[in-house]
Amino acid sequence: MTLNDTLRTAIFALxxxxxxxxxxxxxxxxxxxxxxxxxxVGQGTQSEINKLVSGLGSNRxxxxxxxxxxxxxxxxxxxxxxxxxxxxxxxxxxxxxxQYVAAGIRGNTQLVYAENNxxxxxxxxxPDFFDINSWKISQGESLxxxxxSGAAKSVVIGETVRLNLFGEEEAIGQSIRLGKVPFKVVGxxxxxxxxxxxxxxxxxxxxxxxxxxxxxxxxxxxxxxxVQQIAIGVTRAEDLAxxxxxxxxxxxxxxxxxxxxxxxxxVRNIAEIVATRTATTRIMSLLLGAVAGISLIVGGxxxxxxxxxSVTERIREIGLRMAVGAGPGDIQRQFLAExxxxxFGGGAIGTAIGVIGSxxxxxxxxxxxxxxxxxxxxxxxxxxxxxxxxxxxxxRKASQLDPIxxxxxxx
Amino acid sequence: MTKNYxxxxxxxxxxxxxxxxxEVVALNAVNLKIAAGxxxxxxxxxxxxxxxxxxLVGCLDKPSSGRYICDGVDVSTLDREALAxxxxxxxxxxxxxxxxxxRMDALHNxxxxxxxxxxxxxxxxxxxxxxxxxVGLGSRAKHIPGELSGGQQQRVAIARALINKxxxxxxxxxxxxxxxxxxxxxxxxFKRLKNEGHTIVLITHDAHVAEHADRVCVxxxxxxxxxxxxx
Numbered sequence: 001m002t003l004n005d006t007l008r009t010a011i012f013a014l015x016x017x018x019x020x021x022x023x024x025x026x027x028x029x030x031x032x033x034x035x036x037x038x039x040x041v042g043q044g045t046q047s048e049i050n051k052l053v054s055g056l057g058s059n060r061x062x063x064x065x066x067x068x069x070x071x072x073x074x075x076x077x078x079x080x081x082x083x084x085x086x087x088x089x090x091x092x093x094x095x096x097x098x099q100y101v102a103a104g105i106r107g108n109t110q111l112v113y114a115e116n117n118x119x120x121x122x123x124x125x126x127p128d129f130f131d132i133n134s135w136k137i138s139q140g141e142s143l144x145x146x147x148x149s150g151a152a153k154s155v156v157i158g159e160t161v162r163l164n165l166f167g168e169e170e171a172i173g174q175s176i177r178l179g180k181v182p183f184k185v186v187g188x189x190x191x192x193x194x195x196x197x198x199x200x201x202x203x204x205x206x207x208x209x210x211x212x213x214x215x216x217x218x219x220x221x222x223x224x225x226x227v228q229q230i231a232i233g234v235t236r237a238e239d240l241a242x243x244x245x246x247x248x249x250x251x252x253x254x255x256x257x258x259x260x261x262x263x264x265x266x267v268r269n270i271a272e273i274v275a276t277r278t279a280t281t282r283i284m285s286l287l288l289g290a291v292a293g294i295s296l297i298v299g300g301x302x303x304x305x306x307x308x309x310s311v312t313e314r315i316r317e318i319g320l321r322m323a324v325g326a327g328p329g330d331i332q333r334q335f336l337a338e339x340x341x342x343x344f345g346g347g348a349i350g351t352a353i354g355v356i357g358s359x360x361x362x363x364x365x366x367x368x369x370x371x372x373x374x375x376x377x378x379x380x381x382x383x384x385x386x387x388x389x390x391x392x393x394x395x396r397k398a399s400q401l402d403p404i405x406x407x408x409x410x411x
Numbered sequence: 412m413t414k415n416y417x418x419x420x421x422x423x424x425x426x427x428x429x430x431x432x433x434e435v436v437a438l439n440a441v442n443l444k445i446a447a448g449x450x451x452x453x454x455x456x457x458x459x460x461x462x463x464x465x466x467l468v469g470c471l472d473k474p475s476s477g478r479y480i481c482d483g484v485d486v487s488t489l490d491r492e493a494l495a496x497x498x499x500x501x502x503x504x505x506x507x508x509x510x511x512x513x514r515m516d517a518l519h520n521x522x523x524x525x526x527x528x529x530x531x532x533x534x535x536x537x538x539x540x541x542x543x544x545x546v547g548l549g550s551r552a553k554h555i556p557g558e559l560s561g562g563q564q565q566r567v568a569i570a571r572a573l574i575n576k577x578x579x580x581x582x583x584x585x586x587x588x589x590x591x592x593x594x595x596x597x598x599x600x601f602k603r604l605k606n607e608g609h610t611i612v613l614i615t616h617d618a619h620v621a622e623h624a625d626r627v628c629v630x631x632x633x634x635x636x637x638x639x640x641x642x
């Protein structure tokens with residue numbers, strides 16, 4: 001029997017019981033729609049995290065000034081500037097696995113250019129800062145060696161700042177004020193977009209560390225060379241945990257912290273945070289996928305059940321077809337075709353519902369959704385293989401019937 | 412000279428549940444030879460083994476021992492798939508209960524075996540129409556079995572049995588579900604088919620029905636006895 005004949009026969013049989021066929025495929029419709037929506041949401045979340053990872057740089061460590069302790073009153077982390085330039089230099093000199101080190105301070109200020117003004121945060125940075133954070137320059141140039149060494153009043157501005165201060169105007173070479181201090185705009189940072197916590201990463205300006213110290217960090221007396229944070233880039237991501245330990249040991253030594261004493265700094269491993277979030281998302285995706293998979297299995301069992309009923313109902317028909325010359329293979333293919341048509345039909349409708357559902361989720365909720373054609377292909381493959389898998393046993397059973405018994409069957 | 416036999420059995424035996432207490436010898440060393448173009452009736456009361464013989468001759472079952480050569484093919488060595496192929500090309504079945512598919516019209520019922528023979532779709536309808544006309548039902552092609560009388564349904568079944576032009580037509584109590592007048596009409600149809608060159612094997616328990624055949628074989632307790640008909 002040709003494939004064409006097998007399909008025609010199967011379609012004829014299914015149409016004879018179209019209500020039952022439709023209800024049976026409902027299980028697959030729900031299963032496939034669930035698979036598509038769940039996987040789309042899972043992938044959306046995953047890609048959000050990937051964006052976060054690439055934005056942060058995965059092989060970096062951050063040291064921040066630790067909690068202060070003034071006469072028994074503990075102040076928050078970073079309230080005291082316990083780190084210094086010298087710490088940064090020591091890390092670079094003594095830990096060979098470290099590729100980049102940049103000490104920094106930060107604060108907020110009001111920017112003014114002509115009639116426009118804008119409130120933003122500034123960062124006083126060292127040269128490696130741009131590499132560690134993968135900042136690129138889109139216009140002009142980055143801060144130069146002489147800017148750092150001469151504490152020049154040069155500033156590199158973020159894209160958001162540029163838009164708010166300059167709009168369509170040329171920014172490079174213009175003079176803007178940070179608070180009361182005039183700076184010259186030498187470069188614009190390439191846009192990075194939203195950070196992992198929803199903040200606008202492009203709403204920032206960067207000046208040389210020394211300039212920031214002298215001109216921006218206010219009048220508060222600080223120890224010489226004090227900084228709030230040191231960012232470290234490690235050559236190889238595998239060394240991250242090891243370098244973290246080395247840094248902690250070195251810093252404790254330099255800050256003369258007795259064994260068991262409380263650190264006046266903290267080292268954060270961003271890769272760790274990202275890894276945790278990735279793992280959480282993966283578990284979530286797995287759970288969602290499992291739920292979808294279970295509904296698909298339930299749908300498949302429905303198909304199997306109905307196919308078994310159908311085989312029993314049509315025993316005489318099977319016997320007759322065998323008598324007129326249908327081989328076991330013909331019978332098996334016919335019932336497999338019926339099961340696969342139910343599941344493929346259900347899969348097609350389920351795919352449509354799943355795609356529409358995914359688009360609605362992304363439109364009406366906060367969940368990130370990423371709908372790939374691979375997901376749709378996966379769903380189609382799933383639906384057909386569900387039919388194949390759950391249709392196999394009933395079809396096999398039909399094909400193994402004894403034609404004499406089948407012809408004699410009452411009912 | 413050797414005749415051209417379409418059915419030739421050699422010591423064909425069928426034993427159910429061999430070796431157990433429920434052992435039944437349904438068929439005991441049956442030698443049956445039917446030549447091409449013959450109209451043979453196999454008679455016997457129920458339990459005599461005639462159904463078993465029909466199943467074996469119809470390639471629906473395999474013998475316990477002995478040989479069966481169906482139109483030159485030794486059946487005993489074939490598997491299920493090959494038996495199906497053989498039924499497709501060598502045998503046409505007519506059953507007591509017609510066994511038409513109730514949702515298909517007469518034409519499609521007759522066409523059904525053509526699909527298994529892989530005949531091109533375009534040919535099938537005209538072949539089936541011709542077959543229906545041959546049994547006198549050309550005008551009823553679009554009717555489903557429920558809209559046809561018993562005699563008409565059996566004619567559709569006969570058209571279906573003829574569709575692949577098999578050398579053997581096997582009819583199992585074809586008049587059993589029909590009134591005697593309609594039964595006669597069906598038997599006349601078989602005679603006509605015989606005259607057109609078909610080989611017909613008719614299984615019945617009814618002596619009046621068997622009379623229509625050229626030759627009558629009687630099954631009794633699993634053994635076959637030829638009864639030469641008085642000319």
